[in-house]
Amino acid sequence: MQHFRVKTDIRYGFGALASLDELAGQRVLVVTDGFLANSPLMATIRQALGGATVEVYDRVTANPDTATVASGIVVFQRFKPHAVVAVGGGSPIDAAKAIVTLAEAEADGAPSFIVIPTTSGSGSEATSYAVISDPASQSKVPLTSESMLPDIAILDPECVRTAPPKLTADAGLDAVSHAVEAYVANDHSDFSDAFAEKALQLLCRWLPVAYKQPDDLAARERVHNAATMAGMAFNNAGLGIVHSLSHAIGGLFPVPHGRLNAMILPHVIAFNAGPLGWGPATLTPCALRYAHLGLMVDVKATTPRGRVLGLIEDCRKLAARLDMPTTMSGAGIAKAEFQRALPRLAEAALHDRCTAGNPVAVGVHDLEAILTKIA
């Protein structure tokens, strides 16, 4: 028996933020960062929460750590919220997930957990994962719990309207990598395939528009919805070595997660697909799945082999249209420094939890070879 879990009530489209007014009369703890706490968006959210008693915990910083979570739990325990509302990109959402889950264990009843993403990419509003930094062990600790799956996700394009192009590109390409990785991951299913296919179709069509024309709100809306669909896909299907490698590199070099994924993705598709013969019978099951995904995104090729190559090329072109670098040196990291770190990065990627979801077994030398390609 397999599971496809769907828990989150997804409220989308313009005006979706207004549904916060149903929290009138309740105690609402908003978890966010210092920048968003003073933004016009927060004023809109506060207005929608007009009838509620609101406390804002705004001490979340990038890569939230155990201390941030611990002080959030203190606020939670003092305030005893009926609802927790996370507002932000991956960091405030991850911090809120950890606060809700750890504080909930000691609370009398679980508060409702609402997530309002302000970037279109991580899919965190539809997943049961969070990553918290632990300064003591100098590591990032992945947390997973069903209680981290939000009860409600509010996808209002108003929340991403002012996201700068670089952020739109980095986050959007993270979503692209979620869709492609989930499509071939070991736990994929007909259900996760449906979300991955549609997410990738929407992203290929609308992400370049949202990047070039940030005020195109129709494009913003499609990209925002697609990122959540990709999150629903990978929350059930798993991910693969694009994320293993990206986690390892991101722990050592300050390059955004989605930018790394875009750089790595074409090489991982080529690796996972294996040698591409000319007839369908010569392609591996994984290569045939990539070929089918190519067909879904309108790759113009008549053979499965051509569709795999076309999918790789489309991923490259999409990243190029978003002005992404194709190498670490292009991303500002000295080649020699990156090459020195290669063995350590490959080893870390091998032990990353996403490696188990990759459709093809990998060894440390495979990972080093992929890393060498992006030096």
Ligand SMILES: [Fe+2]
């Ligand atoms: Fe990701």
